[in-house]
Amino acid sequence: MALFKFTRAMLAGEAIDVYNYGKMQRDFTYIDDIVEAIFRVQDKIPIPNADWSVESGSVAMSSAPYRIYNIGNSQPVPLMDYISALEQALGMTAKKNMLPLQPGDVLDTSADTKELYDLINFIPETSVVTGVKKFVDWYRGYYQV
Template sequence: MKFLVTGAAGFIGFHVCKRLLAAGHQVIGLDNLNDYYDVSLKQARIDLLTPHTAFQFEKIDLADRQSIATFFAEGNFERVIHLAAQAGVRYSLENPHAYADANLAGHLNILEGCRHNQVKHLLYASSSSVYGLNRKLPFSVNDAVDHPVSLYAATKKANELMSHSYAHLYGIPVTGLRFFTVYGPWGRPDMALFKFTKAILEDKAIDVYNHGKMRRDFTYIDDIVEAIFRLQDIVPKPNPEWTVESGSPAESSAPYRVYNIGNSSSVALMDYISALEKALGKTARKNMLPMQAGDVLETSADTHDLYNTIGFKPQMSVEEGVKHFVDWYRAFYHQ
Protein backbone atom coordinates (compact mmCIF):
# COMPACT_ATOMS: atom_id res chain seq x y z
CA MET A 1 0.00 0.00 0.00
CA LYS A 2 0.94 3.66 -0.25
CA PHE A 3 1.47 5.30 3.14
CA LEU A 4 1.99 8.88 4.19
CA VAL A 5 4.03 9.15 7.39
CA THR A 6 4.24 12.65 8.86
CA GLY A 7 7.15 13.43 11.16
CA ALA A 8 9.27 11.01 9.13
CA ALA A 9 12.50 12.65 10.31
CA GLY A 10 11.38 12.32 13.93
CA PHE A 11 12.18 9.57 16.40
CA ILE A 12 9.02 7.46 16.07
CA GLY A 13 8.30 8.43 12.45
CA PHE A 14 11.74 7.27 11.29
CA HIS A 15 11.30 3.84 12.88
CA VAL A 16 7.76 3.48 11.50
CA CYS A 17 9.00 4.29 7.99
CA LYS A 18 11.69 1.62 8.32
CA ARG A 19 9.14 -0.98 9.42
CA LEU A 20 6.72 -0.19 6.59
CA LEU A 21 9.50 -0.27 3.98
CA ALA A 22 10.75 -3.61 5.32
CA ALA A 23 7.21 -4.97 4.85
CA GLY A 24 7.22 -3.92 1.19
CA HIS A 25 5.01 -0.82 1.34
CA GLN A 26 5.53 2.48 -0.46
CA VAL A 27 6.20 5.31 1.98
CA ILE A 28 6.06 9.06 1.47
CA GLY A 29 7.71 10.76 4.43
CA LEU A 30 6.83 14.35 5.37
CA ASP A 31 8.67 16.61 7.80
CA ASN A 32 9.49 20.31 8.13
CA LEU A 33 12.94 19.60 9.66
CA ASN A 34 12.51 22.39 12.21
CA ASP A 35 15.25 23.26 14.68
CA TYR A 36 13.43 22.33 17.91
CA TYR A 37 16.38 19.95 18.28
CA ASP A 38 19.51 19.11 16.28
CA VAL A 39 18.55 19.12 12.59
CA SER A 40 21.59 17.00 11.71
CA LEU A 41 20.11 14.12 13.73
CA LYS A 42 16.84 14.43 11.79
CA GLN A 43 18.77 14.54 8.52
CA ALA A 44 20.77 11.44 9.51
CA ARG A 45 17.50 9.54 9.98
CA ILE A 46 16.24 10.62 6.56
CA ASP A 47 19.59 9.71 5.00
CA LEU A 48 19.08 6.13 6.19
CA LEU A 49 15.65 5.98 4.58
CA THR A 50 16.39 7.57 1.20
CA PRO A 51 18.32 4.61 -0.31
CA HIS A 52 15.03 2.68 -0.31
CA THR A 53 13.49 2.93 -3.78
CA ALA A 54 10.02 2.81 -2.20
CA PHE A 55 10.71 5.88 -0.01
CA GLN A 56 10.21 9.51 -0.96
CA PHE A 57 10.78 12.53 1.29
CA GLU A 58 8.92 15.85 1.17
CA LYS A 59 9.83 18.89 3.26
CA ILE A 60 6.55 20.63 4.07
CA ASP A 61 5.24 22.40 7.17
CA LEU A 62 1.99 20.93 8.53
CA ALA A 63 0.63 24.41 9.20
CA ASP A 64 0.97 25.38 5.50
CA ARG A 65 -2.65 24.75 4.56
CA GLN A 66 -2.35 25.12 0.79
CA SER A 67 0.82 23.02 0.50
CA ILE A 68 -0.72 20.20 2.54
CA ALA A 69 -3.93 20.32 0.47
CA THR A 70 -1.95 20.10 -2.79
CA PHE A 71 0.28 17.39 -1.37
CA PHE A 72 -2.73 15.23 -0.47
CA ALA A 73 -4.49 15.86 -3.78
CA GLU A 74 -1.44 14.63 -5.69
CA GLY A 75 -0.48 11.84 -3.28
CA ASN A 76 -3.26 9.25 -3.52
CA PHE A 77 -2.40 7.93 -0.05
CA GLU A 78 -4.27 4.85 1.10
CA ARG A 79 -3.30 5.19 4.76
CA VAL A 80 -1.87 8.05 6.80
CA ILE A 81 0.19 7.67 9.97
CA HIS A 82 0.32 11.17 11.45
CA LEU A 83 3.19 11.42 13.93
CA ALA A 84 4.38 14.99 13.30
CA ALA A 85 3.78 17.43 16.15
CA GLN A 86 5.47 19.99 18.30
CA ALA A 87 6.69 17.73 21.09
CA GLY A 88 7.71 18.36 24.67
CA VAL A 89 5.83 19.34 27.81
CA ARG A 90 8.31 21.87 29.19
CA TYR A 91 8.81 23.69 25.88
CA SER A 92 5.05 24.32 25.75
CA LEU A 93 5.51 26.64 28.73
CA GLU A 94 7.98 28.76 26.72
CA ASN A 95 6.52 28.71 23.22
CA PRO A 96 2.78 27.95 23.30
CA HIS A 97 2.06 29.25 19.79
CA ALA A 98 4.29 26.56 18.25
CA TYR A 99 1.83 24.00 19.63
CA ALA A 100 -1.20 25.78 18.19
CA ASP A 101 0.44 25.92 14.75
CA ALA A 102 1.74 22.34 14.55
CA ASN A 103 -0.64 20.39 16.77
CA LEU A 104 -3.95 22.16 16.14
CA ALA A 105 -3.77 23.80 12.70
CA GLY A 106 -1.46 21.04 11.46
CA HIS A 107 -3.78 18.28 12.66
CA LEU A 108 -6.77 20.00 11.06
CA ASN A 109 -4.90 20.19 7.75
CA ILE A 110 -4.24 16.44 7.91
CA LEU A 111 -7.91 15.73 8.67
CA GLU A 112 -8.96 17.90 5.73
CA GLY A 113 -6.49 16.10 3.47
CA CYS A 114 -7.94 12.74 4.51
CA ARG A 115 -11.51 14.01 4.08
CA HIS A 116 -11.07 15.26 0.53
CA ASN A 117 -8.90 12.41 -0.76
CA GLN A 118 -10.59 9.18 0.35
CA VAL A 119 -7.89 8.09 2.83
CA LYS A 120 -8.98 4.69 4.13
CA HIS A 121 -7.44 4.90 7.62
CA LEU A 122 -5.82 7.71 9.62
CA LEU A 123 -3.69 6.78 12.64
CA TYR A 124 -2.38 9.69 14.70
CA ALA A 125 -0.16 10.24 17.72
CA SER A 126 -1.85 11.17 20.94
CA SER A 127 -0.06 10.95 24.29
CA SER A 128 -0.25 9.56 27.81
CA SER A 129 -0.10 13.21 28.90
CA VAL A 130 -3.85 13.51 28.16
CA TYR A 131 -4.48 11.70 31.48
CA GLY A 132 -3.33 14.85 33.30
CA LEU A 133 -4.64 14.98 36.86
CA ASN A 134 -6.04 11.43 36.73
CA ARG A 135 -4.92 9.47 39.78
CA LYS A 136 -6.45 6.03 39.12
CA LEU A 137 -3.72 3.71 37.87
CA PRO A 138 -3.13 2.16 35.45
CA PHE A 139 -4.49 4.79 33.05
CA SER A 140 -7.34 3.30 31.02
CA VAL A 141 -8.82 4.40 27.70
CA ASN A 142 -12.17 3.93 29.44
CA ASP A 143 -11.38 6.85 31.77
CA ALA A 144 -12.32 10.48 31.10
CA VAL A 145 -9.37 12.72 30.20
CA ASP A 146 -10.65 16.22 30.85
CA HIS A 147 -7.95 17.74 33.06
CA PRO A 148 -4.63 18.12 31.18
CA VAL A 149 -1.79 19.88 33.05
CA SER A 150 0.16 21.23 30.06
CA LEU A 151 -0.71 22.92 26.79
CA TYR A 152 0.98 20.04 24.97
CA ALA A 153 -1.42 17.60 26.64
CA ALA A 154 -4.37 19.86 25.85
CA THR A 155 -3.47 19.89 22.14
CA LYS A 156 -3.31 16.07 22.12
CA LYS A 157 -6.74 15.86 23.75
CA ALA A 158 -7.95 18.36 21.15
CA ASN A 159 -6.57 16.12 18.39
CA GLU A 160 -8.69 13.25 19.68
CA LEU A 161 -11.80 15.45 19.73
CA MET A 162 -11.13 16.85 16.25
CA SER A 163 -10.57 13.33 14.91
CA HIS A 164 -13.82 12.10 16.39
CA SER A 165 -15.76 14.93 14.78
CA TYR A 166 -14.32 14.05 11.34
CA ALA A 167 -15.02 10.37 11.87
CA HIS A 168 -18.62 11.26 12.76
CA LEU A 169 -19.20 13.83 10.00
CA TYR A 170 -17.33 12.25 7.11
CA GLY A 171 -16.90 8.58 8.03
CA ILE A 172 -13.09 8.77 8.09
CA PRO A 173 -11.76 5.79 10.09
CA VAL A 174 -9.43 7.25 12.76
CA THR A 175 -7.25 5.57 15.38
CA GLY A 176 -5.64 7.55 18.21
CA LEU A 177 -2.40 6.25 19.73
CA ARG A 178 -1.63 7.31 23.30
CA PHE A 179 2.12 6.74 23.59
CA PHE A 180 3.75 6.28 27.00
CA THR A 181 7.33 7.67 27.42
CA VAL A 182 8.98 6.26 24.31
CA TYR A 183 12.74 5.64 24.38
CA GLY A 184 15.40 3.82 22.39
CA PRO A 185 17.99 4.24 19.61
CA TRP A 186 17.66 7.43 17.52
CA GLY A 187 15.74 9.03 20.40
CA ARG A 188 15.09 12.75 20.86
CA PRO A 189 17.79 14.93 22.47
CA ASP A 190 15.18 16.74 24.60
CA MET A 191 14.16 13.55 26.40
CA ALA A 192 15.58 12.40 29.71
CA LEU A 193 17.52 9.33 28.52
CA PHE A 194 19.36 11.28 25.83
CA LYS A 195 20.11 14.25 28.13
CA PHE A 196 21.23 11.97 30.98
CA THR A 197 23.51 9.92 28.72
CA LYS A 198 25.14 13.01 27.23
CA ALA A 199 25.67 14.62 30.65
CA ILE A 200 27.10 11.49 32.31
CA LEU A 201 29.56 10.88 29.47
CA GLU A 202 30.66 14.54 29.73
CA ASP A 203 31.04 14.24 33.54
CA LYS A 204 28.24 16.74 34.12
CA ALA A 205 25.46 16.46 36.70
CA ILE A 206 21.96 15.41 35.63
CA ASP A 207 18.79 17.23 36.73
CA VAL A 208 16.44 14.87 38.58
CA TYR A 209 13.01 16.39 39.20
CA ASN A 210 10.78 15.87 42.23
CA HIS A 211 13.92 14.54 43.95
CA GLY A 212 13.62 11.37 41.89
CA LYS A 213 10.20 10.44 43.31
CA MET A 214 8.54 9.84 39.94
CA ARG A 215 7.50 6.77 37.97
CA ARG A 216 7.03 6.33 34.25
CA ASP A 217 5.74 3.61 31.92
CA PHE A 218 8.90 3.58 29.77
CA THR A 219 8.11 1.98 26.39
CA TYR A 220 10.78 0.81 23.95
CA ILE A 221 10.61 2.11 20.40
CA ASP A 222 10.40 -1.32 18.72
CA ASP A 223 7.34 -2.17 20.82
CA ILE A 224 5.69 1.11 19.83
CA VAL A 225 6.39 0.47 16.14
CA GLU A 226 5.09 -3.11 16.26
CA ALA A 227 1.82 -1.93 17.78
CA ILE A 228 1.42 0.80 15.14
CA PHE A 229 2.22 -1.65 12.34
CA ARG A 230 -0.43 -4.08 13.53
CA LEU A 231 -3.04 -1.39 14.19
CA GLN A 232 -2.75 0.16 10.72
CA ASP A 233 -4.48 -2.98 9.42
CA ILE A 234 -7.30 -2.74 11.98
CA VAL A 235 -9.60 -0.17 10.40
CA PRO A 236 -12.21 1.09 12.91
CA LYS A 237 -15.84 0.49 12.06
CA PRO A 238 -18.90 2.32 13.37
CA ASN A 239 -20.62 0.67 16.33
CA PRO A 240 -24.34 1.45 16.01
CA GLU A 241 -24.97 0.01 19.51
CA TRP A 242 -22.58 2.49 21.17
CA THR A 243 -23.93 5.37 23.25
CA VAL A 244 -22.25 8.11 25.23
CA GLU A 245 -24.09 6.95 28.36
CA SER A 246 -23.05 3.29 28.25
CA GLY A 247 -20.05 3.14 25.90
CA SER A 248 -16.32 3.62 26.40
CA PRO A 249 -14.81 7.05 25.59
CA ALA A 250 -12.30 5.11 23.44
CA GLU A 251 -15.03 3.97 21.02
CA SER A 252 -17.95 5.54 19.19
CA SER A 253 -20.89 5.14 16.86
CA ALA A 254 -18.39 6.66 14.38
CA PRO A 255 -15.37 4.73 13.00
CA TYR A 256 -13.17 5.91 15.88
CA ARG A 257 -10.85 4.14 18.33
CA VAL A 258 -8.22 5.14 20.88
CA TYR A 259 -5.53 2.83 22.33
CA ASN A 260 -2.85 3.05 25.00
CA ILE A 261 0.55 1.91 23.76
CA GLY A 262 2.71 1.40 26.83
CA ASN A 263 4.82 -1.23 28.55
CA SER A 264 2.13 -1.80 31.21
CA SER A 265 4.62 -1.47 34.06
CA SER A 266 5.56 1.64 35.97
CA VAL A 267 9.29 2.03 36.65
CA ALA A 268 10.80 4.35 39.26
CA LEU A 269 12.85 7.15 37.73
CA MET A 270 15.80 6.26 39.98
CA ASP A 271 15.70 2.66 38.69
CA TYR A 272 15.75 4.00 35.13
CA ILE A 273 18.81 6.07 36.02
CA SER A 274 20.44 3.03 37.64
CA ALA A 275 19.91 1.04 34.43
CA LEU A 276 21.62 3.84 32.52
CA GLU A 277 24.53 4.00 34.97
CA LYS A 278 24.99 0.24 34.58
CA ALA A 279 24.93 0.46 30.77
CA LEU A 280 27.45 3.31 30.78
CA GLY A 281 29.64 1.90 33.53
CA LYS A 282 29.56 5.32 35.24
CA THR A 283 27.75 6.80 38.21
CA ALA A 284 25.79 9.99 37.61
CA ARG A 285 26.14 13.12 39.69
CA LYS A 286 22.59 14.22 40.45
CA ASN A 287 21.00 17.63 40.97
CA MET A 288 17.88 16.84 42.99
CA LEU A 289 15.26 19.43 42.03
CA PRO A 290 11.58 20.12 42.82
CA MET A 291 8.69 19.07 40.59
CA GLN A 292 8.44 20.90 37.27
CA ALA A 293 5.25 22.63 36.15
CA GLY A 294 3.30 20.44 33.73
CA ASP A 295 4.79 17.16 35.01
CA VAL A 296 2.87 14.27 36.55
CA LEU A 297 4.05 11.96 39.32
CA GLU A 298 3.35 8.61 37.69
CA THR A 299 2.16 7.04 34.46
CA SER A 300 1.10 3.46 33.83
CA ALA A 301 -0.77 2.06 30.83
CA ASP A 302 -3.71 -0.32 30.84
CA THR A 303 -3.16 -2.07 27.48
CA HIS A 304 -5.93 -4.70 27.64
CA ASP A 305 -7.77 -3.15 24.67
CA LEU A 306 -4.57 -3.12 22.63
CA TYR A 307 -3.83 -6.78 23.38
CA ASN A 308 -7.40 -7.85 22.70
CA THR A 309 -7.29 -6.09 19.32
CA ILE A 310 -3.87 -7.07 17.96
CA GLY A 311 -2.62 -9.86 20.25
CA PHE A 312 0.51 -7.90 21.11
CA LYS A 313 1.80 -6.47 24.36
CA PRO A 314 5.00 -4.37 24.64
CA GLN A 315 7.60 -6.30 26.61
CA MET A 316 11.13 -4.86 26.36
CA SER A 317 12.70 -4.51 29.83
CA VAL A 318 14.16 -1.15 30.82
CA GLU A 319 17.62 -2.65 31.47
CA GLU A 320 17.83 -4.15 27.99
CA GLY A 321 16.21 -1.19 26.24
CA VAL A 322 18.48 1.37 27.89
CA LYS A 323 21.52 -0.70 26.90
CA HIS A 324 20.37 -0.68 23.27
CA PHE A 325 20.09 3.12 23.43
CA VAL A 326 23.56 3.51 24.96
CA ASP A 327 25.08 1.24 22.31
CA TRP A 328 23.49 3.38 19.58
CA TYR A 329 24.53 6.66 21.25
CA ARG A 330 28.18 5.61 21.61
CA ALA A 331 28.32 4.45 17.99
CA PHE A 332 26.55 7.50 16.54
CA TYR A 333 28.51 10.07 18.53
CA HIS A 334 31.76 8.05 18.56
CA GLN A 335 31.93 7.90 22.36
Protein backbone atom coordinates in the same frame (compact mmCIF):
# COMPACT_ATOMS: atom_id res chain seq x y z
CA MET B 1 13.18 12.33 26.17
CA ALA B 2 14.70 11.92 29.62
CA LEU B 3 16.82 9.03 28.39
CA PHE B 4 18.32 11.12 25.60
CA LYS B 5 18.79 14.15 27.85
CA PHE B 6 20.34 12.11 30.68
CA THR B 7 22.66 10.23 28.31
CA ARG B 8 23.92 13.40 26.67
CA ALA B 9 24.52 15.09 30.03
CA MET B 10 26.28 12.11 31.59
CA LEU B 11 28.63 11.65 28.64
CA ALA B 12 29.43 15.38 28.80
CA GLY B 13 30.26 15.09 32.50
CA GLU B 14 27.24 17.19 33.47
CA ALA B 15 24.76 16.57 36.27
CA ILE B 16 21.23 15.38 35.55
CA ASP B 17 18.19 16.97 37.18
CA VAL B 18 16.25 14.39 39.20
CA TYR B 19 12.91 15.80 40.29
CA ASN B 20 11.03 14.86 43.45
CA TYR B 21 14.34 13.47 44.67
CA GLY B 22 13.84 10.50 42.34
CA LYS B 23 10.55 9.42 43.93
CA MET B 24 8.63 9.12 40.67
CA GLN B 25 7.62 6.33 38.31
CA ARG B 26 7.34 6.34 34.55
CA ASP B 27 6.31 3.87 31.88
CA PHE B 28 9.24 2.72 29.76
CA THR B 29 8.51 1.48 26.25
CA TYR B 30 11.33 0.62 23.88
CA ILE B 31 10.95 1.66 20.23
CA ASP B 32 11.05 -1.92 18.92
CA ASP B 33 7.98 -2.73 21.03
CA ILE B 34 6.18 0.33 19.67
CA VAL B 35 6.97 -0.70 16.10
CA GLU B 36 5.73 -4.24 16.79
CA ALA B 37 2.43 -2.92 18.18
CA ILE B 38 1.92 -0.65 15.16
CA PHE B 39 2.73 -3.53 12.81
CA ARG B 40 0.15 -5.75 14.52
CA VAL B 41 -2.61 -3.12 14.67
CA GLN B 42 -2.24 -1.77 11.12
CA ASP B 43 -4.51 -4.42 9.60
CA LYS B 44 -7.20 -4.11 12.28
CA ILE B 45 -9.42 -1.62 10.46
CA PRO B 46 -11.83 -0.04 12.97
CA ILE B 47 -15.54 0.00 12.35
CA PRO B 48 -17.06 3.50 12.52
CA ASN B 49 -19.32 4.16 15.48
CA ALA B 50 -22.56 5.43 13.93
CA ASP B 51 -23.86 6.46 17.37
CA TRP B 52 -20.87 8.67 18.12
CA SER B 53 -21.42 12.39 18.68
CA VAL B 54 -19.17 15.27 19.64
CA GLU B 55 -21.11 15.81 22.85
CA SER B 56 -20.92 12.25 24.10
CA GLY B 57 -18.02 10.78 22.20
CA SER B 58 -14.48 9.89 23.08
CA VAL B 59 -11.61 11.38 21.09
CA ALA B 60 -10.34 7.82 20.67
CA MET B 61 -13.15 6.95 18.26
CA SER B 62 -15.72 8.62 16.02
CA SER B 63 -18.10 8.07 13.15
CA ALA B 64 -14.96 7.83 10.97
CA PRO B 65 -13.11 4.50 10.82
CA TYR B 66 -10.25 5.19 13.24
CA ARG B 67 -9.20 4.46 16.80
CA ILE B 68 -6.53 5.85 19.07
CA TYR B 69 -4.66 3.33 21.22
CA ASN B 70 -2.13 3.76 23.98
CA ILE B 71 1.06 1.89 23.20
CA GLY B 72 3.02 1.50 26.39
CA ASN B 73 4.31 -0.96 28.89
CA SER B 74 1.75 -0.46 31.69
CA GLN B 75 4.56 -1.32 34.12
CA PRO B 76 5.79 1.92 35.71
CA VAL B 77 9.47 1.89 36.63
CA PRO B 78 10.92 3.90 39.53
CA LEU B 79 12.97 6.78 38.14
CA MET B 80 16.02 5.73 40.15
CA ASP B 81 15.89 2.23 38.59
CA TYR B 82 15.80 3.89 35.17
CA ILE B 83 18.84 6.00 36.09
CA SER B 84 20.63 2.92 37.47
CA ALA B 85 20.07 1.09 34.17
CA LEU B 86 21.56 4.07 32.34
CA GLU B 87 24.55 4.20 34.68
CA GLN B 88 25.12 0.49 34.10
CA ALA B 89 24.87 0.83 30.32
CA LEU B 90 27.24 3.82 30.25
CA GLY B 91 29.64 2.37 32.81
CA MET B 92 29.56 5.53 34.92
CA THR B 93 27.76 7.04 37.86
CA ALA B 94 25.52 10.00 37.16
CA LYS B 95 26.08 13.28 38.94
CA LYS B 96 22.59 14.05 40.22
CA ASN B 97 20.93 17.34 41.09
CA MET B 98 18.25 16.07 43.47
CA LEU B 99 15.40 18.58 43.19
CA PRO B 100 11.84 18.98 44.51
CA LEU B 101 8.78 18.13 42.45
CA GLN B 102 8.14 20.66 39.68
CA PRO B 103 4.76 22.43 39.66
CA GLY B 104 2.34 20.52 37.45
CA ASP B 105 4.39 17.31 37.35
CA VAL B 106 2.90 13.98 38.38
CA LEU B 107 4.43 11.25 40.52
CA ASP B 108 3.41 8.25 38.43
CA THR B 109 2.50 7.85 34.77
CA SER B 110 1.59 4.66 32.98
CA ALA B 111 -0.21 3.84 29.75
CA ASP B 112 -3.60 2.12 29.93
CA THR B 113 -3.15 -0.45 27.15
CA LYS B 114 -6.19 -2.66 27.81
CA GLU B 115 -7.91 -1.81 24.51
CA LEU B 116 -4.74 -2.49 22.54
CA TYR B 117 -4.17 -5.77 24.39
CA ASP B 118 -7.78 -6.84 23.80
CA LEU B 119 -7.39 -6.12 20.08
CA ILE B 120 -3.97 -7.63 19.31
CA ASN B 121 -2.95 -9.49 22.48
CA PHE B 122 0.20 -7.38 22.69
CA ILE B 123 2.49 -7.00 25.70
CA PRO B 124 5.84 -5.21 25.27
CA GLU B 125 8.79 -7.54 25.86
CA THR B 126 11.81 -5.24 26.20
CA SER B 127 12.93 -4.67 29.80
CA VAL B 128 14.25 -1.33 30.98
CA VAL B 129 17.79 -2.70 31.34
CA THR B 130 17.78 -4.19 27.83
CA GLY B 131 16.12 -1.17 26.21
CA VAL B 132 18.42 1.34 27.86
CA LYS B 133 21.47 -0.73 26.84
CA LYS B 134 20.25 -0.84 23.23
CA PHE B 135 19.62 2.90 23.29
CA VAL B 136 23.11 3.62 24.65
CA ASP B 137 24.66 1.38 21.98
CA TRP B 138 22.74 3.29 19.30
CA TYR B 139 23.60 6.68 20.83
CA ARG B 140 27.33 5.89 21.02
CA GLY B 141 27.35 4.68 17.42
CA TYR B 142 25.31 7.53 16.03
CA TYR B 143 27.19 10.29 17.83
CA GLN B 144 30.57 8.50 17.74
CA VAL B 145 31.11 8.84 21.50
